[in-house]
Amino acid sequence: MLLFEDPVFSSRMLTLLTLTFHVIFATLGVGLPLMIMIAQWVGIKKNDLHYIMMARRWARGFVVLVAVGVVTGTAIGLQLALLWPNFMELAGHVIALPLFMEVFAFFFEAIFLGIYLYTWDRFENQRKHLLLLVPVAVGATMSAFFITTVNGFMNAPAGFNIVDGQMTGVSPIEAMFNVATPTKVAHVISTAFMTAAFVLAAIAAYRLIRGSNHVYHKKALHMTMKLGLIFAVATAIIGDFSGKYLAEHQPEKLAAAEWHFETEEEAPLILWGILDDDQEVRYGIEIPYALSILAHNDPTAEVIGLNEYPEEEHPPMFVHYLFDIMITIGMWMIALSLAYWFAMRRGWNFVKKNWFRWLIVLGGPLSMLAIQAGWWMTEFGRQPWILRGVMTVQEAATQSNYVGHMFFLFAGLYLILGIGVAVVLRKVFKNHPVEKELAEQGGDQS
Amino acid sequence: MSYELIGMVVLWTFLFGYVIVASVDFGAGFFNAYSLITGKQHVLTKVIQRYLSPVWEVTNVFLVFFFVGIIGFFPSTAYYYGSILLIPVSISIILLAIRGSYYAFETYGNKGHRGYAFMYGATGLILPASLSVVLTISEGGFVDMTDNGPFLDYWALFSSPLTWSIVVLSVSAVLYISAVFLTWYANRAGDFKATKLLRRYALIWALPTIVTAGGIVYELRSHNPEHFESLMNLWWMFAISLVFFLFSVWFIWKKKNYGMAFLLLIGQFAFAFYAYGISKYPYLLYPHLTVYDGVTNDAMAISLIVAFVAGLLLLIPSLYLLMRLFLFDDKYVSGKK
Structure with missing residues (x-):
């Protein structure tokens, strides 16, 4: 089986697997905070409990998705070095800055998400509670921005020269704002x-x-x-x-x-x-x-x-x-x-x-x-390149003989996580039907 | 200060932060699961859940900071460690993933599910063991350099007494740190039953922690004499660490100053951890990689430092807010909010 024989092929397949799974949660993780914010804002503006309830319920689903996004994001972060050590060594010299800042952005988001979730009823003024969502949405969007600049860099390498095999003239800012960045991020x-x-x-x-x-x-x-x-x-x-x-x-x-x-x-x-x-x-x-x-x-x-x-x-x-x-x-x-x-x-x-x-x-x-x-x-x-025009996936991959085994290990993990998410989300919303929750909040206008 | 040194100080500090925060978290998960088995959950679960809920994502971020930072400051680590750590780190990722997601599933979805609690507790013990293997590997002697790059000699690694001593130390340190912290936290919450039980755990795990730590220093003498020698040059740091340890055990024994006991514990681990780090400098992977070979270019180093300072300016006030709302708000801690 090719998965066990060719580390380059199995590294590509494992990266494909992790990213495909992660992208589901990353996409919703970036998109949902804005939706929650808009719903809560409309709810406060119109003084309509239904929209507030939307924000509340969506946030409850969001946090479960974020949890899986965090762990799969950690997985892909580490796998980049485990599966593509040669690429990460080169990339570390040029494009480490946005990777580093992404962690800050996420940290920022995680802190305020924690506070937001546990303070639904701690503020007299709903607007103050809504304000806590701003850093969550900004952090999520900035995370997407930073990570996407790295992908942009892989497509349009910039901010360095290679002279006789030596890297010179590194500019992390130029690498980050490469020509692919604007359209990709947007x-x-x-x-x-x-x-x-x-x-x-x-x-x-x-x-x-x-x-x-x-x-x-x-x-x-x-x-x-x-x-x-x-x-x-x-x-x-x-x-x-x-x-x-x-x-x-390109x-x-x-x-x-x-x-x-x-x-x-x-x-x-x-x-x-x-x-x-x-x-x-x-x-x-x-x-x-x-x-x-x-x-x-x-x-x-x-x-x-x-x-x-x-x-x-x-x-x-x-x-x-x-x-x-x-x-x-x-x-x-x-x-x-x-x-x-x-x-x-x-x-x-x-x-x-x-x-x-x-x-x-x-x-x-x-x-x-x-x-x-x-x-x-x-x-x-972008194939055959990992870094267009500079390094191919062939040159970048690990030589380890066990990538195929890891592929099946991670496939099992994602299967379990996928089922877990589905079961938990179903439970969360089944046990708290919206009608019941609205009645508890004591203001069902319909 | 050179960029190598700044980078290493920052990264080592983050790793230290992770060791403390994660230890509290890992141990709390274990004690929680253990209390379910022994039927004492009514004593412990409430105080543990109260602490864990708002901070669990924050713990993970410390680790991510460390590995993203080390690749940024020392890109060659990606090549060396990336090539050899495929299996141990993959296993750690899977444990972290199970732990993180199942905790969230339990908290937000399926409250009080025993299976999740056991999973959370078990991974809390296996994770420090699997992560500490990386430190063992960095001591050298387990990596062969070949034409195809570095390879890890698994047999040498798992047959070495050093490996297993470090595993034992990591597990007992996790339980000790966690028990001391939770004793203080429970005491603050006014939950005296939980305080009493956790205090006992703290006293139980104090001795194995200090004994294995001493044993590892002894084993290094034959495994890596050069490192052992530079460790000995820093004997006074270890002495301070030991004094801190004795005082914090004394306070816990005497049932007073639990807060001070925890601060002393942080001091104890800080002195030992930094002494270990300083004695190892400049090696990142003994003897193949030093910080001088591995460091990034000046432009990247400067921009990482600037980003780091800016990031801290943003994070410290936010963390302060989080702490004020959940850790140091007595009404929250005691469950009135």
Whole structure:
């Protein structure tokens, strides 16, 4: 089995496994604090207990997710050194600063989250309690920012020179603010907000389908769908900038994602399809000029093709499908939330039908799938490099013979944690139905 | 001061912070589980839960600080330790993961679940053992340098008496530190039954801690004579540590000044821990890696130090707030809030 024979392959697979699991919790961990903050703020503004209750209940789920995010984050932090020792030695010299600051940001977040959770009823003034959430949300967003700059650095190394094998002229700030950073950070943060909103919307829609007709769920659904729409549109706009970044600085990644082999003007965008041996795409959806527009904002612009690069530097061709999954889901979620918002304004009834609510329920997992596809695409799309143009994954990996064993150990761990999270979250909300909790708070207006 | 020295002082301080905070946490988990087995949970669980709830994430961060910091200041450690620690650190990660997440599951989801409590207690004993192996490896003698990089000799490691003495020390120190802290905490909470029980635990674990610590110094004499010699040059630090130890045991024995006893305990461990660290300087991995070979470039060192100071300015007030609300608020400690 390749997992036990090739440490490079098994290191890649273990990193894939840990990151895939971690990204679920990291994404919600970045996205949820803002949602909780908005809900509590609206609740205080409108003096509406339902929104306060949303903040309270979401925070209860959030803290369970954060716990798993912390432990899987610790795992990936250590695994970077365990699986990619040569890379981390080099990276330590240039990009250690944001990694270090991320810990501060997280520490900051953890402290205030602890205080926030245990002080629901300790403040006379609700606004003071809400203020405690600001550092939580800021800390979470800054964590995402710092870590994403490291990923940006892997795609667009900057802030150092290598002369005769010696590293010179290191600038940690330049490394952090590399050309990939702006679009990547914006994309990661806005998709985290979008995904958190759609996951919460999916839960509210599910409760409504399951027969609860409580206005609490309707308010939650309405608010999260609107927030989801805003961030989905923001994501699409940022995605357009990401395309331009790739065309300029990592054309081989864009070309692989687009199955665009020959450099040409007026390049079409191809979605889905099948690639044959002669680099021809069959059954694809072709949108004329769209790739040139995505890459350079000009329908006649020239887009560099993959064949400009030596074959050993080509990313795997399946990144095209990952790209398509991401794009398709993103567009679908905009359409869905726009339809919801428009229909609610017009008072059209179809959005209150179960079939439409099922679509919203499906939107939660779909958004998470889009996040995963996006990360897989950016990581596989950088292959064979771990640090583009400087170090390959082959050169970076550990020589240890036991990575395959560790893969199964960690797979077992994530399975247990995954089941644990599901069971606990179910219990938390089943034992405290919203109707009961609202009644306890003594102010159910509905 | 050179960047190597600044870096090492900061990192060693964080590691010391982790040793104390994590010991309290590991030991508390163990005593909690143990009280469930012996049917004394009505005495202990409340005071332990009260302390653990708001601080558990904070503990983990100390560890993350240490390893992220050491890779930043001394990138070569990523290469050396990254290559050899795959198995021991992976096991530690898994234990930490089980511990952290199951604690959260118990607290926020399924209160009073015995399985979680046992899991939390068991990992509290295995973790210090598995983490302390890293310190043993750094003493040298267990790593072979090959053309493919460094490799760990597992047989040599696990057949060495030094390894097992350090394991025993780590476990008994965890229980001792934790018992002394919780004695003070329970006393503050006015929970005298719990104080009485925890005081007994503290006295039980005091002796094994000091005996194994002495034994390790003795074993180093044959394992790493050079290190042993520089340890001996710092004999006065160990002497101070011993005096602190005797005073804190005295106070606990006499049932007074529990707060002072805990402060003296911190002093005791600080002197021993820093004496050990100073005597080992400049080696990061004996004899292959020193801080001079491993240190990062000036630009990174300066920016890490600046980031560190700025970070502390942000964190210290926040930590102060946390402590004021939960650790030092008598009404909270005694359960009235």
